[in-house]
Amino acid sequence: MGTLVASRAPLGRQLRSELRWIVRRPRTVIGLSALCLVPVLAGIGLWFAVDGDGAAGPGLAAIVSGNGLVLPIFTLFLALPLLLPLVGAIWAADGLAGESQHGTLRGLLISPVGRLRLLAIKSFGVATMTLFAVTLIAFVGAIVGAVLFGGQGLLTLSGNTLPFLDALGRILLTIVLVTIQVWGVAAIALAISACTEHPLVVMAATMAGVIVSGVLGLFSALDWLQPYLITSGWNGLIDVMRDPLPTEQLWNSTALAGCYILIGLSLAAMRLATKDS
């Protein structure tokens, strides 16, 4: 039996299988559909606010009129504090804790798939799905915005209007930046997911962390903590709406999210390596 050599299933096949498995989940389909509603609702709300003769009146109307491409960015900022971390946490929770709960993690490990490789596959699944979710919101937002308000350009916070192509660039930039932030949260969620077999615990712990982090960011006495809180960087992302583009805050918050990704994945790898299943 000395002839047995180490063999692994092709990585591409495993990644495809992982994505297929996530997409086939009813909650994935429902979750993504619900996310599509966010830009639609935001757009309709804005439209009524502009259309009515209410207090928002001419000021707001001037901002959005002809500036439909504001909507995707606006909606992403709306979804970033809670909705996007939640979907990231759900996929991370199902990835390890959920598999463990159904007894399917055992099967994968016996196949065998190396534990580090398993984490890589799971991370890929969560990362791809969050990127898709963010892009989906932006895409639906852009269409709704263009239909309701016209999509010629993007009025920046600096007062000027960016032409169509530049506006598109800003939307793509926002997609990338927001996705990286969600990855930071999801990586921590994966680490929690590696420690338990209850997906609900993962979701609850992750969301509690996001909320507490947000609350801590409100106290000026805790200013020294700000640079380490991932949520504190989220406010700075509004810089994508300025012209010319100030990059310092964007870099800082992206670097911070990168640290969260690194820490989260390292913790998950450490836990998985010695985990009894």
Added chain:
Amino acid sequence: MTTSTSARAESADAGDAPVLAARTRGLRKVYGHTVAVDRVDLEVPQGAVLGMLGPNGSGKTTTIRMLLGLVRPTEGEVELLGKALPDGAAAALPHVGALVEGPGFHPFLSGRENLRRVAAFEPLLATGSIKQAVEDALERVGLASAAHRRYRGYSLGMKQRLGLAAALLVERKLIVLDEPTNGLDPAGTREVRNVIADLRNGSTTVVVSSHLLSEIEATCTHVAVLHRGTVVAQGGLTELLQAESSALLVVTPEWLEALNVLRDGRISARATDDGLRVELIGTTPPAVLETLVKAGIPVWEARRQRTGLEELFARLTEAEETDEGLSAVDTIEEKA
């Protein structure tokens, strides 16, 4: 993938020692303050069907999980198909199929989809042959007609069959089945038995744990009895039972007297509900009867006792309940 014939050729080269499909040495697992498994030296000869017997909580599943690299032993070594774990896992595990702690599948996927997902992670399956392998496995366990249904709606027996199908996706060298007949009806149990027989004929080594003694007796060539986290007996089924069957059952009304007579003759015996059980160690039935009759003991009936696995199991696990150190003679005094 090496074929079983080439593996056999190698086993012939190996010479004197029997080639083992799996082996554990000094295996110990401690969870917190609980010792789940201790000093387990298990040997699974290649080509054997080894039945792991033991009461609930005797360490069967923990041992199996360590055998498959799912759980890290606190102490001890595991060798699987000649490869030491955990380093050799990538080489050994593709040739190992397992059903551990009940079937584990996703409720929202159909039986077929679930198996395809398992198959995608099987190193020995070429991508092009996955579909066929899945259909074959479904056919083999009799699930072909229910393959399109969601796993959520499966009965316990169907779930168990799907778990078995996952273990059979690839032609394996070793198959480990933890309580494979749980939840199966008699027909299903018989089918599992047939599958195991097929595997044995195909020279696949099988480790099957069960609490159903008759099942083990019907399908296994080797037995390992676990009790309180350790192996209390192991070996070939026939050898173990033969060693146990050397007893004579003597029915007499004066059994207390008879016990004393036998003890003076240095023959070990103990009282049972059916009569005196005389161990034929260093003695023969005629000698036993001669001793009794010469002492004036009325012997009503004497017959050779054939031990079943059930009795062996009961004796092994109950002996531990009292004390390991008790000799047969001590047991007699206790009863008398």
